[in-house]
Amino acid sequence: MKTYTLITGASQGFGKAMALEFAERKMNLMLVALPHSGLPQLSSFIKEYMDVDVRYLELDLSTTKSCYDIAEYVDKHKLQIKYLVNNAGVLSRGLFEGLNEEFILKQIAVNVTTPTLLIKLLLKNMKAAAPAAILNISSMASFFALPKKQVYGATKAYLTSFSKSLGKELKKDNISVTTICPGGLNTTTRLCYQNRILGWIPRNTVLNPKEASRIAINAMLKRRKLIVPGFINKCLMLLDKLLPEFIKDALTNREINKFPAGKLQT
Template identity: 70%
Template sequence: MKPYALITGASQGFGKAMALEFAQRNMNLVLVALPNSGLSELSIFIKQILIVDVHYLELDLSSIESSYKISSYLENNNLSIKYLVNNAGVLSRGFFTELDDNYILKQIEVNVTTPTLLTKLLLNNLRNNAPSGILNISSMASFFALPKKQVYGGTKAYLTSFSRSLAKELKQDGVSVTIICPGGLNTTTRLCYQNRLMGWITRQSVLNPEDAATIAVDALLKRKTMVVPGFINKCLMILDKLLPEIIKDKLAEREINKLPAST
């Protein structure tokens, strides 16, 4: 039986683009997202048009049980996982003082707890299919101190650090760990709108999810450790090392102030 790529948060945005990218490369899929998010329609489309096998699970990844349910489903259906893509994420939303407690907890559960636990639970499956790989979707926000992205940036900094250490541990097992750190992606309607309000350089740095998906899957298959997609984003990473903190703060503040008050 051909192995599968398991993608969390595959119903829309970057996750959906990666599902299509894997399917175009003839990879069977296990897709996960919240109930009623269109996974059933997406699965039927991929099966019919791209002729690969697709399973889907509708689960709330903010609950710990969801990781155990995914693991049991794979075991019960005897599905071999070659690639695990921890993509599902709760995005940033405003100043810390204004964030709802439950929103913060959910963000930590979806962005930190679930990718960590799912990686642990699927490790034997991945080891049995080595050479295999884990693709963790972090963010450029994991490197910077940005207002309105405090908890989000913190969760992504965790994911980046966790992935870098894990990559070293799993090398001997033939399981690679790749981290992709996108800047802006035109995924949700809110982000597409916000990205248009930004300055010229930020606007040039924004990628569409399909291009970022090609870069991410290529990096996973080449077993790279870390990728910042897009030429301008790579330049921004270099500039970050060269510019003094005071100038970086001013530039970041100027961009953040362009956002509508409620975001």
């Protein structure tokens, strides 16, 4: 039976790296990303040079209709989804007071509503492909209180918590749920610059997308529940439990203040 891996936010950055990694492992793909983001070209390249079947949809995942459009396409074309990767996300943008309401709601829609609804709509399909797996892309921001990342961190905290509970429920259906919580990723020129001006410790939490995609996919296939990639990142998780709050606040504020208000953050 031919099965597919469905990846959201698949045209650029981490999503693109995962699409290429899955294709190298000879897994057929169903890719979803924003219109005009290079998805048709990526899909054609993978299909031509990597010998796997690729389907794609260009959709804005900030609307719930897009989730239903994906489910309808899967049903109409009788695609069997074995792996679902919820990667699409809206990143941070600055101090809460300066954010407009439309941006906040869009961030919550893409980061929270879309992965939740997409899992719900595709669950019956995935049960038929069991053993199957869900890979949710969260963030280390889900564990920390970070100025300028307040909504982003909260949405990722939801995804991390939701994944843990869902994994327990779906165990009986032979569907695993893996959450990966990376630090920074060098996915764009802007982010490469931002990551370079950080201090030594946060700078060394950053991974390149290809390395992160390999770690994430391996963890999913091994049915691991939660993974924080990178040695420094693991150390930071431990230090968070040991350091007093005032020291953590001082370290956090020093790094956050390197970014001008209103600039895109990871």
